[in-house]
Amino acid sequence: MKYIDEYRDPDAARKYSELIHNITTKSWNIMEVCGGQTHAIVKFGLDELLPKSIRLIHGPGCPVCVTSLELIDKSIEIASNPNVIFCSFGDMLRVPGSKKDLLQVKSEGGDVRMLYSPLDALKIAKNNPDKEVVFFAVGFETTAPANAMAVYQAKEHGIQNFSILVSHVLVPPAMEAILSSESCLVQGFLAAGHVCAVMGYNEYYPIAEKYKVPVVVTGFEPLDILQGIYMCVKQLEEGRFEIENQYARAVNKEGNVNAQNIVSSVFKVGTRKWRGIGEIPDSGLILNESFIEYDASLKFGLAELVVDEPKECISGIILQGLKKPHECDAFGKLCTPEHPLGATMVSSEGACAAYYRYRKNK
Numbered sequence: 001m002k003y004i005d006e007y008r009d010p011d012a013a014r015k016y017s018e019l020i021h022n023i024t025t026k027s028w029n030i031m032e033v034c035g036g037q038t039h040a041i042v043k044f045g046l047d048e049l050l051p052k053s054i055r056l057i058h059g060p061g062c063p064v065c066v067t068s069l070e071l072i073d074k075s076i077e078i079a080s081n082p083n084v085i086f087c088s089f090g091d092m093l094r095v096p097g098s099k100k101d102l103l104q105v106k107s108e109g110g111d112v113r114m115l116y117s118p119l120d121a122l123k124i125a126k127n128n129p130d131k132e133v134v135f136f137a138v139g140f141e142t143t144a145p146a147n148a149m150a151v152y153q154a155k156e157h158g159i160q161n162f163s164i165l166v167s168h169v170l171v172p173p174a175m176e177a178i179l180s181s182e183s184c185l186v187q188g189f190l191a192a193g194h195v196c197a198v199m200g201y202n203e204y205y206p207i208a209e210k211y212k213v214p215v216v217v218t219g220f221e222p223l224d225i226l227q228g229i230y231m232c233v234k235q236l237e238e239g240r241f242e243i244e245n246q247y248a249r250a251v252n253k254e255g256n257v258n259a260q261n262i263v264s265s266v267f268k269v270g271t272r273k274w275r276g277i278g279e280i281p282d283s284g285l286i287l288n289e290s291f292i293e294y295d296a297s298l299k300f301g302l303a304e305l306v307v308d309e310p311k312e313c314i315s316g317i318i319l320q321g322l323k324k325p326h327e328c329d330a331f332g333k334l335c336t337p338e339h340p341l342g343a344t345m346v347s348s349e350g351a352c353a354a355y356y357r358y359r360k361n362k
C-alpha cells in the first residue's frame with residue numbers, strides 16, 4: 001500500500017536497528033510523548049530491536065488518559081440531563097468516572113452520541129433547536145482547531161443551543177513538568193508529529209536549551225520511530241541537545257498558521273488538571289471571553305467537584321514514564337479493557353491498553 005508499506009519495510013527497520021546499535025555506547029532514556037507512538041512501539045516490537053541500554057519511556061500524550069476525573073464526572077452529569085444531546089469522540093464513552101461512564105448514561109436512556117467531528121455536533125444543534133447540544137472537546141493541539149472552528153461557526157450563525165466541555169491540553173508544558181520533576185528519568189524526547197504539524201516546533205527550542213535535552217519531531221510508522229530514536233541517540237552520544245525534524249513530510253517549523261489563528265481567536269491558555277498527574281500551570285486551553293457563552297461548564301452551572309481516583313490505579317505514574325503498565329498490580333487482573341479502572345486501559349492511545357492488547361509483560 002502506497003505510503004504505508006514504505007514505512008514498515010523490515011529490511012530498512014533492521015538497518016536502523018543496526019545503526020542504533022553501532023552508535024550506542026551508554027544507557028539512555030528516551031520518552032515518546034504520544035500514545036500513538038507507544039502503540040506502534042509495542043505493536044511492532046520496536047523496543048526489542050534496540051540495544052538493551054536504550055530504554056523507551058512512555059509519555060503522557062494520550063488526551064483521553066489525561067482528562068481529569070472531575071471533567072469525566074461533569075460530562076456524565078451533563079449527559080444525564082434529559083434536555084441534552086451529548087456528543088463525544090468514541091474513546092471517551094468508556095472512560096470510567098467516579099461512579100459510571102458515558103456509555104452507562106446512554107444505556108440508561110441518555111442521548112449520548114459518538115461523533116468524529118465537532119462540526120457534526122453543530123449540525124445536530126441546528127437540527128434540534130429544542131435541545132442543548134454539548135460536545136466533549138478533548139485533545140491536544142491536534143483537535144483544538146476543529147473544536148475552535150465549531151465554536152466560531154456557532155457564534156457566526158447565532159447558534160445558541162451548542163456548547164463545548166473543554167478539556168484541551170498542551171504538550172510543551174507537560175514536557176516541562178516532567179523535566180522539572182526530581183524523579184525525571186527522561187534524557188531525550190520524540191515529539192509527537194501530529195501536534196507539530198499544527199503547532200510547528202518553535203516552542204521546543206527553549207525547552208531543549210533550558211533542560212539540555214534533544215527533541216526529535218517524529219512520526220508514527222515503525223521506520224519513523226526507529227529513525228527518530230536513531231537521531232535522538234546520535235545527539236545524546238554527541239552531547240548535543242537540538243531540535244531535529246524526522247517527520248519533514250508532514251511538519252515544518254512554523255506549523256499550520258491558519259489552524260493556530262483559529263485556535264488563538266477562540267481559546268486562551270489556562271491551568272489544567274491532568275488525570276493522575278495533577279495541575280500543570282498554563283497547560284490547557286480554555287474559551288476566551290468572546291466565546292465564554294459556549295462553555296458547557298458555565299452554561300450548566302456545574303460546581304467544582306472533589307473526587308478520588310481509584311487507589312489501585314497508578315496511571316499517573318505510568319503517564320509520567322516512571323513505571324510500565326505491567327508493573328501495576330491491577331494490570332490484567334482487576335483492570336482489563338472490559339473492566340477498566342483507569343483511562344489508560346480504555347483509550348486507543350493508552351499505554352495500559354497497548355500492553356494488554358499486545359500481551360507484552362516485559
Ligand code: SF4
Nearest residue numbers: 313315328335342352
Ligand atoms: S493497569 Fe489499569 S489500574 Fe493499572 S495503571 Fe493501567 S489503567 Fe490504572
